[in-house]
Amino acid sequence: MGYGPSIGKGVVSGMAGAASIEKPQMALRGENKLFKVSVIIPTMNEPAIGRVVDDARKALKHFDAEVIVVDKSTDDTARRAKKAGAIVVGQELSGYGDAYMTGFSLIAPDTDVVVMMDGDNTYDAYEIPMLIDPIIKGYADLCLGNRFARMEPGAMNARNMLGNKVITSTLNVLYGLRLKDSQTGFRAIKKTALDTLELVDNGMPFASEMIIDARKKSLRIVEVPVTYRQRIGEAKLKAYKDGPLILSLIIRMVRDYNPFAIFISVGGIMVLCSFVSGGFVVYEWLTTGVITRLALTMLTAMLFLSGVQVISFGLLADIILAALRKKR
Numbered sequence: 001m002g003y004g005p006s007i008g009k010g011v012v013s014g015m016a017g018a019a020s021i022e023k024p025q026m027a028l029r030g031e032n033k034l035f036k037v038s039v040i041i042p043t044m045n046e047p048a049i050g051r052v053v054d055d056a057r058k059a060l061k062h063f064d065a066e067v068i069v070v071d072k073s074t075d076d077t078a079r080r081a082k083k084a085g086a087i088v089v090g091q092e093l094s095g096y097g098d099a100y101m102t103g104f105s106l107i108a109p110d111t112d113v114v115v116m117m118d119g120d121n122t123y124d125a126y127e128i129p130m131l132i133d134p135i136i137k138g139y140a141d142l143c144l145g146n147r148f149a150r151m152e153p154g155a156m157n158a159r160n161m162l163g164n165k166v167i168t169s170t171l172n173v174l175y176g177l178r179l180k181d182s183q184t185g186f187r188a189i190k191k192t193a194l195d196t197l198e199l200v201d202n203g204m205p206f207a208s209e210m211i212i213d214a215r216k217k218s219l220r221i222v223e224v225p226v227t228y229r230q231r232i233g234e235a236k237l238k239a240y241k242d243g244p245l246i247l248s249l250i251i252r253m254v255r256d257y258n259p260f261a262i263f264i265s266v267g268g269i270m271v272l273c274s275f276v277s278g279g280f281v282v283y284e285w286l287t288t289g290v291i292t293r294l295a296l297t298m299l300t301a302m303l304f305l306s307g308v309q310v311i312s313f314g315l316l317a318d319i320i321l322a323a324l325r326k327k328r
């Protein structure tokens with residue numbers, strides 16, 4: 001099955017890889033009204049923006065579509081985006097997350113689905129109909145494009161790939177997800193679902209915050225395979241700065257989602273350490289009949305009692321959260 005322009009011709013049927021349909025019936029949402037799709041593209045000096053906007057508009061010709069570019073460039077990205085038919089707004093503040101929040105505040109009120117994508121030509125805009133298909137069909141609220149499915153050689157360097165694996169595994173373990181690519185920038189979300197999210201992170205961690213909040217709100221999250229190409233222009237992601245920021249957000253947010261997971265890990269480590277230090281004390285006592293290491297004994301007791309306390313606190317937080325969730 002080929003991708004690219006063939007999908008743009010018809011509107012998609014089924015999940016990724018489904019055959020295209022010649023007649024655009026799927027674009028209708030009833031009463032002859034077309035599905036409204038808002039595509040948001042944040043840009044910071046993106047030489048490929050003209051092509052990206054043009055592809056997105058062509059790919060969505062059977063939909064009621066708008067393409068919004070939120071720009072923070074020092075070059076002529078804004079002019080080229082406008083020329084290609086996008087609505088262009090200048091970003092007052094800065095940051096990837098802030099750009100999306102600006103874009104979300106501008107989408108048409110009757111929008112059905114919001115699409116997020118980069119302005120660097122890494123994603124294939126002709127795959128947008130495939131990305132929004134699970135939402136239009138009604139079995140997903142948030143659809144993520146899994147780039148590992150069709151990744152062009154050299155599109156993602158080894159460092160970013162490793163970072164993505166670490167972040168995605170952490171997210172999966174802490175939030176009970178089974179994602180393959182949590183850091184994808186190619187996403188579609190149902191507008192009514194987007195309205196329920198509480199997103200505040202201005203930077204790159206915004207992408208993870210969105211998934212975590214969607215999970216907290218019990219939204220249906222699915223992944224579809226997408227193409228990932230080499231970027232045109234300079235990368236804006238700063239892996240060594242953004243990676244730790246993303247991980248810390250994931251861990252911070254688990255406190256409200258699944259406090260037991262974080263408290264049991266911390267408390268468990270403390271209790272385990274107390275067993276190790278306590279082992280030395282017990283060994284000395286068994287072999288000599290006396291305890292001379294007073295400091296170590298005190299440390300053991302403190303570690304054990306604090307560990308037990310932390311675990312108990314986690315249990316309590318979990319019970320309170322469960323009661324609050326029931327109430328909501």
Ligand SMILES: Nc1nc2c(ncn2[C@@H]2O[C@H](COP(=O)(O)OP(=O)(O)OP(=O)(O)O)[C@@H](O)[C@H]2O)c(=O)[nH]1
Pocket residue numbers: 041042043044045046070071072091094095096099117118119120122155156185231234235236237
């Ligand atoms: N408006 C705006 N756009 C931004 C900002 N930071 C990044 N972007 C844009 O957000 C998109 C994603 O950034 P990228 O540099 O492509 O990050 P990435 O996709 O994680 O990294 P690559 O794999 O190298 O593409 C691009 O279109 C950027 O131009 C920002 O502060 N403001």
Ligand SMILES: [Mg+2]
Pocket residue numbers: 118119120122185231
């Ligand atoms: Mg990119």
